[in-house]
Amino acid sequence: MFKIGEFSKLTQVSIRMLRYYDEVGLLKPEQVDPFTGYRLYSVEQIPVLNKIVFLRDVGFNISEIAVVMSKWNDAFVTEQLEQKSREIEQNIQEEQQRLAKIKLAKADINRDKIQIHYNVxxxxxxxxxxxxxxxxxxxxxxxxxxxxxxxxxxxxxxxxxxxxxxxxxxxxxxxxxxxxxxxxxxxxxxxxxxxxxxxxxxxxxxxxxxxxxxxxxxxxxxxxxxxxxxxxxxxxxxxxxxxxxxxxxxxxxxxxxxxxxxxxxxxxxxxxxxx
The missing domain is CATH 3.20.80.10 (Regulatory factor, effector binding domain)
Incomplete structure (x- = not known):
């Protein structure tokens, strides 16, 4: 068993995040020392934590991670990743549109706000x-x-x-x-x-x-x-x-x-x- 500091060092996940995952129910310590209150983690929990970190890094929020972790199998995970990919692509398009608007605004400023006149x-x-x-x-x-x-x-x-x-x-x-x-x-x-x-x-x-x-x-x-x-x-x-x-x-x-x-x-x- 590893103390939380040791587990943090081995997994390269901060103590703050480990405590947070405990609080939201994503990764509870294997044991909690009844006398000291220290959180203790097992080596078997490392692959579970790796899955959580992976899902977090590709854009899943806490509630989405909880759903995926509770139903983890290859088909379900693949489906969820495809759905997240579509969401990210949509967000990229929206961000590109925002960037285009910013560029237009900057161009107007750089042109001293010269306006095009439209004859009706x-x-x-x-x-x-x-x-x-x-x-x-x-x-x-x-x-x-x-x-x-x-x-x-x-x-x-x-x-x-x-x-x-x-x-x-x-x-x-x-x-x-x-x-x-x-x-x-x-x-x-x-x-x-x-x-x-x-x-x-x-x-x-x-x-x-x-x-x-x-x-x-x-x-x-x-x-x-x-x-x-x-x-x-x-x-x-x-x-x-x-x-x-x-x-x-x-x-x-x-x-x-x-x-x-x-x-x-x-x-x-x-x-x-x-x-």
């Missing part, structure tokens, strides 16, 4: 004959998959579609998840709807506010702020539903993100000024 104009958008696919997707990054599916659908059925394509965001509010998106391609073809795919005429929009966004897609948020400022100055208009997006230059035809060109459109209506 009003368009009368007619109805278009389109083939489209509409679906609620996990987030905006899933839009690329919709375009792939629409392209495959058109190719399989030998549809004649133009390069005039656009996305319609049907949500009237900004949503980070479960986004209602429809991607559309103008076509002269008419057919029967199949599943998520539809042949339809889009709704005309007599008052569509439009602005061009140059550069990376992260600039789009600033364009919406420009719309907010524009609406505050033109109070004869108010928002009327969803928005559209047309990517004139994007990853498929432009390697440099700084040269992307995206048109943002927001449907408006004339405000009732009589009251």
């Amino acid at each position: 104009s009003i368009k009368d958008i007619p109805s278009y004959q389109v083939v489209s696919i509409r679906r609620v997707i996990p987030d905006y990054y899933g839009e690329g998959q919709l375009w792939k599916e629409l392209s495959a659908f058109a190719e399989e059925r030998q549809l004649v579609i133009s390069n005039n394509t656009f996305s319609i965001y049907h949500d009237t509010e900004y949503k980070e998840t479960e986004v209602d998106v429809e991607v559309c391609a103008q076509t002269t073809s008419v057919g029967e709807s199949e599943g998520d795919f539809a042949f339809r005429m889009t709704e005309p929009v007599p008052y569509m506010a439009s602005t061009m966004v140059y550069g990376e897609f992260t600039n789009i948020a600033k364009a919406y702020l420009a719309f907010a400022n524009w609406l505050s100055e033109h109070n004869q208009y108010e928002m009327a539903g969803g928005s559209r997006q047309i990517v004139h230059r994007g990853p498929w035809n432009e390697e440099n993100p700084e040269k992307y060109l995206t048109e943002i459109q927001v449907a408006l209506k004339k405000r009732d000024m009589s009251s």
